[in-house]
Amino acid sequence: xxxxxxxxxxxxxxxxxxxxxxxxxxxxxxxxxxxxxxxxxxxxxxxxxxxxxxxxxxxxxxxxxxxxxxxxxxxxxxxxxxxxxxxxxxxxxxxxxxxxxxxxxxxxxxxxxxxxxxxxxxxxxxxxxxxxxxxxxxxxxxxxxxxxxxxxxxxxxxxxxxxxxxxxxxxxxxxxxxxxxxxxxxxxxxxxxxxxxxxxxxxxxxxxxxxxxxxxxxxxxxxxxxxxxxxxxxx
Numbered sequence: 001x002x003x004x005x006x007x008x009x010x011x012x013x014x015x016x017x018x019x020x021x022x023x024x025x026x027x028x029x030x031x032x033x034x035x036x037x038x039x040x041x042x043x044x045x046x047x048x049x050x051x052x053x054x055x056x057x058x059x060x061x062x063x064x065x066x067x068x069x070x071x072x073x074x075x076x077x078x079x080x081x082x083x084x085x086x087x088x089x090x091x092x093x094x095x096x097x098x099x100x101x102x103x104x105x106x107x108x109x110x111x112x113x114x115x116x117x118x119x120x121x122x123x124x125x126x127x128x129x130x131x132x133x134x135x136x137x138x139x140x141x142x143x144x145x146x147x148x149x150x151x152x153x154x155x156x157x158x159x160x161x162x163x164x165x166x167x168x169x170x171x172x173x174x175x176x177x178x179x180x181x182x183x184x185x186x187x188x189x190x191x192x193x194x195x196x197x198x199x200x201x202x203x204x205x206x207x208x209x210x211x212x213x214x215x216x217x218x219x220x221x222x223x224x225x226x227x228x229x230x231x232x233x234x235x
Contacts, residue, residue: 007064007097022051026058033061038068056085060094063101072101092121096128103135108142111135 029044045062052058063078079094079101099114115132118125 007067007100022048022055022058025051026055026061029061029065033065033068036068038065041065042069056082056087056090056094060090060097063094063097067097067101067104070104072105075101088121092118092125092128095121096125096131099128099131099135103131108135108139112139 025044025048029041029048032038032041032044042062042065045058045065048058049055049062059078060082063075063082066072066075066078076098079098082094083091085091095114095118099111099118102108102111102114112132112135115128115135118128119132122128
C-alpha cells in the first residue's frame with residue numbers, strides 16, 4: 001500500500017477577476033516553487049497577498065512553500081486561512097495538506113481528523129484515504145509500543161522486588177545462623193561452668209572427709225613429711 005504525505009498543489013488563480021499584477025506574482029511564485037526555491041516562492045506569494053488579500057489560492061500555495069521548508073505550523077496556519085475561501089474543492093485540498101503538515105509534526109490525532117475532513121468533502125480522494133489508514137496504523141503501533149514498555153517496566157519492578165526479597169531472606173537466614181551460634185556458645189559456657197562447679201563440690205567433699213579423719217594421723221603425716229634440719233656444729 002502506498003502512503004503519500006505530499007502536498008496537493010493549485011497552480012494559479014481561478015479567475016481573471018483578480019488583479020493582473022497579483023496573478024503575475026502568483027505565477028512567479030509557482031515557477032520558483034517548481035524550481036525548488038521555496039523561500040523565494042514564499043516571498044512572492046506574500047507579495048501577491050498584498051494585491052489580492054482575499055485569495056484562498058494564494059494562501060494555499062504559500063502554505064505549500066512553508067511546508068517544503070518544514071515550517072509545518074506556519075503552513076497549517078496558511079492552509080486554515082485558505083479554508084475561508086468557501087470553495088469545497090480548495091477546502092478539501094487544504095484539509096488534506098493540513099493533515100500532512102500535522103502528521104509531519106507528529107500530531108497524529110489532529111492529522112487523523114484533518115484527513116477525515118478531506119474525505120467528507122471529497123469521498124473519492126484516495127490519497128487522503130491512504131494517509132488516514134497510515135495514521136491509524138502508526139497510532140496502533142505507538143499503543144503497542146507503550147503497552148510493551150509498560151509490561152517491561154512491570155516485569156523489571158517484579159524482578160527488582162524478587163531480588164530484594166531474596167536479599168532480605170538471605171539476611172534473615174544469616175541473622176538466624178548468627179543467633180544460633182551465639183546461643184550455642186552460651187550453652188557451651190554454661191555447661192563448662194556447671195562442670196567446674198561440680199568439681200569444686202567434689203574437692204570440698206574430700207576436704208571435709210580429711211577433716212573428719214583422726215587428727216593424730218594428720219599430725220603423724222605432718223611429722224613424717226616435715227623436712228629435717230641438720231644440727232649446727234660447734235667449730
